[in-house]
Amino acid sequence: MSIHGVLREISRVAHSPRMTRPLIAGSVLMLCVLMLSLIGPHLVNQQLALVGARAPDLAPSSANWFGTDSLGRSVLAFVVDGTWPTLQIGLIAGGVGIGIGLLLGLLAGYFRGVFDATVRVLADSLLTIPQIAILVIIAANVQQMTVNLLGLVVAILAWMVPTRTIRAQVLSMRERGYVEVARANGQREIEVLFREVLPNLIPYIAASFVGAVSAGILAAIGLEALGLGLSSAPTLGTAIYWAEKYSAVLGGEWWWWTPPIVIIAVIFLSLFLLSAGLDRLANPRIGSRA
Amino acid sequence: MIPANPTVERAPDVLRVEDLKVYYETSKGHAKAVDGVSFSLRPGERLGLIGESGSGKTTIAMALMRLTHPPGRIVGGRVLLDGRDLLAMRERELRRARLKEIALVPQGAMNSLNPVMRISDQIIDGVMAHEPDRHPRMELERRVARLLERVGLESSVAGRYPHELSGGMKQRAVLAIATSLDPKVIIADEPTSALDVVVQRQVMLTLGRVQEGLGAAVVLVGHDMGLMAQFADLVGVMYAGKLVEVGPVEQLLTEPRHPYTRLLIDSLPALDEKRELRGIPGLPPTLVDMPAGCAFNPRCPYQHLRCRTETPELWEVDPHRQVACHLYPEHSALPAIPDKQIREGAIP
Numbered sequence: 310m311s312i313h314g315v316l317r318e319i320s321r322v323a324h325s326p327r328m329t330r331p332l333i334a335g336s337v338l339m340l341c342v343l344m345l346s347l348i349g350p351h352l353v354n355q356q357l358a359l360v361g362a363r364a365p366d367l368a369p370s371s372a373n374w375f376g377t378d379s380l381g382r383s384v385l386a387f388v389v390d391g392t393w394p395t396l397q398i399g400l401i402a403g404g405v406g407i408g409i410g411l412l413l414g415l416l417a418g419y420f421r422g423v424f425d426a427t428v429r430v431l432a433d434s435l436l437t438i439p440q441i442a443i444l445v446i447i448a449a450n451v452q453q454m455t456v457n458l459l460g461l462v463v464a465i466l467a468w469m470v471p472t473r474t475i476r477a478q479v480l481s482m483r484e485r486g487y488v489e490v491a492r493a494n495g496q497r498e499i500e501v502l503f504r505e506v507l508p509n510l511i512p513y514i515a516a517s518f519v520g521a522v523s524a525g526i527l528a529a530i531g532l533e534a535l536g537l538g539l540s541s542a543p544t545l546g547t548a549i550y551w552a553e554k555y556s557a558v559l560g561g562e563w564w565w566w567t568p569p570i571v572i573i574a575v576i577f578l579s580l581f582l583l584s585a586g587l588d589r590l591a592n593p594r595i596g597s598r599a
Numbered sequence: 600m601i602p603a604n605p606t607v608e609r610a611p612d613v614l615r616v617e618d619l620k621v622y623y624e625t626s627k628g629h630a631k632a633v634d635g636v637s638f639s640l641r642p643g644e645r646l647g648l649i650g651e652s653g654s655g656k657t658t659i660a661m662a663l664m665r666l667t668h669p670p671g672r673i674v675g676g677r678v679l680l681d682g683r684d685l686l687a688m689r690e691r692e693l694r695r696a697r698l699k700e701i702a703l704v705p706q707g708a709m710n711s712l713n714p715v716m717r718i719s720d721q722i723i724d725g726v727m728a729h730e731p732d733r734h735p736r737m738e739l740e741r742r743v744a745r746l747l748e749r750v751g752l753e754s755s756v757a758g759r760y761p762h763e764l765s766g767g768m769k770q771r772a773v774l775a776i777a778t779s780l781d782p783k784v785i786i787a788d789e790p791t792s793a794l795d796v797v798v799q800r801q802v803m804l805t806l807g808r809v810q811e812g813l814g815a816a817v818v819l820v821g822h823d824m825g826l827m828a829q830f831a832d833l834v835g836v837m838y839a840g841k842l843v844e845v846g847p848v849e850q851l852l853t854e855p856r857h858p859y860t861r862l863l864i865d866s867l868p869a870l871d872e873k874r875e876l877r878g879i880p881g882l883p884p885t886l887v888d889m890p891a892g893c894a895f896n897p898r899c900p901y902q903h904l905r906c907r908t909e910t911p912e913l914w915e916v917d918p919h920r921q922v923a924c925h926l927y928p929e930h931s932a933l934p935a936i937p938d939k940q941i942r943e944g945a946i947p
Contacts, residue, residue: 485710486711493666494702494724494728494776495693495697496694496725497728500724500728509713
């Protein structure tokens with residue numbers, strides 16, 4: 310395809326009625342965060358993220374755009390370095406959470422019975438316990454925390470909400486006429502589940518995935534802010550932990566804690582907008598009718 | 600309309616239903632939604648099952664596909680499809696029989712198509728469930744186009760989603776799916792209930808044309824007498840889970856034998872004569888607590904003592920005509936409604 314063709318295709322997609330403003334805004338914001346996290350580390354000298362790289366507690370200046378913290382690290386450097394691990398934790402937690410939730414929700418909702426009852430009781434009980442309490446206990450007992458491990462720890466409690474929402478959808482889907490028709494046409498139960506029910510769930514899965522990613526990021530940031538995060542790599546949550554430990558808020562070092570909070574806020578905003586927009590995108594009933 | 604063609608007459612039954620019983624478990628006991636229904640169809644015959652809501656029509660249709668769900672349960676009887684009992688088949692055999700031998704045209708085409716799949720994929724899914732060996736894509740597409748053409752749709756419909764089609768087009772697409780493997784028996788459960796009369800007629804004509812082409816037997820379930828009169832060869836009248844009268848459609852409409860059939864026909868407006876419309880007094884019985892004797896006896900103007908104690912059996916009063924009523928064989932036709940009943944205001 311020529312460049313012209315690519316541009317025309319992009320313009321076609323952008324003008325389709327399914328591309329709603331939330332989706333476009335969410336995608337653009339997410340793209341900015343991704344560029345910052347993936348391209349940024351190549352543009353910023355990463356040595357500056359190490360302790361003692363510069364003089365401590367410097368206010369922003371032309372030499373240090375975002376100033377330095379009390380440990381002599383460049384705020385710009387560690388924010389740029391910490392964004393990707395933060396996203397990665399969220400993606401792992403969200404992905405694993407949705408994966409488990411999808412499997413349990415589909416099977417429980419479609420086949421009902423004892424399995425459904427077990428899954429429901431388990432999910433409901435876990436939902437009533439404050440998550441951070443469980444996560445703190447688990448995280449505090451992990452010897453060497455890595456990005457992947459933290460993602461998995463958060464994922465332990467990331468499957469209940471997807472399970473319940475997907476199960477609820479399946480309960481409604483399995484009673485639809487076309488599911489009965491598929492059975493009447495001699496399709497196997499498992500075929501009916503994956504060919505008839507699953508495609509109808511894509512909007513919910515997409516929205517749930519985005520929701521689970523943001524819940525994962527939030528839980529990880531909570532752990533990190535408590536000092537239970539990574540020792541090996543910087544993340545946005547650990548940045549907040551250090552700022553809090555060195556009383557940056559009371560000390561008036563706004564340049565230290567503002568950037569990570571702004572990035573976190575942008576991440577959550579873009580995920581929220583994506584979740585709202587995806588629902589329309591994945592739904593062929595909306596669109597083309599306009 | 601009367602199956603007079605001797606070759607059709609001699610053909611063996613393609614569908615034979617014997618003493619079918621479907622009960623629903625309720626907290627008050629068994630609701631006998633279908634209670635001992637028997638009928639048989641030869642290839643090419645069209646049977647219309649008619650009756651008011653709750654008379655068991657749809658329950659029969661679902662039981663014929665063995666799609667009865669709890670709390671419903673097929674309690675007894677046989678559904679012989681070319682001599683093989685569908686109700687006794689193993690799961691695998693049953694799956695193979697569905698669509699290929701007995702196909703369902705469901706109630707409400709609006710919900711019978713998957714909203715997120717193209718029409719072609721929905722047709723192919725049914726085909727692939729029975730012929731899982733690899734088909735070249737081109738061949739499948741040609742097949743889909745042919746099936747769509749057969750039900751009067753353009754082949755471009757294949758690439759569309761259900762929401763892009765009108766109600767009539769959707770119902771035709773559903774027909775295309777149901778007839779995709781040339782079934783021997785088609786169960787049509789109020790296939791046109793959500794369509795306006797013009798489209799209704801077109802769809803029924805299409806169903807008839809396809810069915811004739813296939814030589815398939817049809818069981819049409821519905822409550823629209825006019826539609827039945829146009830489409831069916833034979834009509835079975837259901838009341839409270841039982842067949843109360845079966846006969847060739849014209850004879851049944853002009854000369855009903857069962858009091859219920861008679862009152863049902865009287866309740867329809869006629870175009871050529873102006874008369875007061877009459878409803879049928881009373882309500883159908885609750886299926887958990889049936890009156891003793893004939894289920895229709897509390898509403899029947901001909902009711903006499905025997906009706907309250909003895910349940911009438913469906914039996915052949917004339918060739919091709921079966922009625923379940925104690926008036927026969929004493930009478931040769933349905934007598935006039937006793938005046939007393941009308942005077943006493945049984946009809947509100």
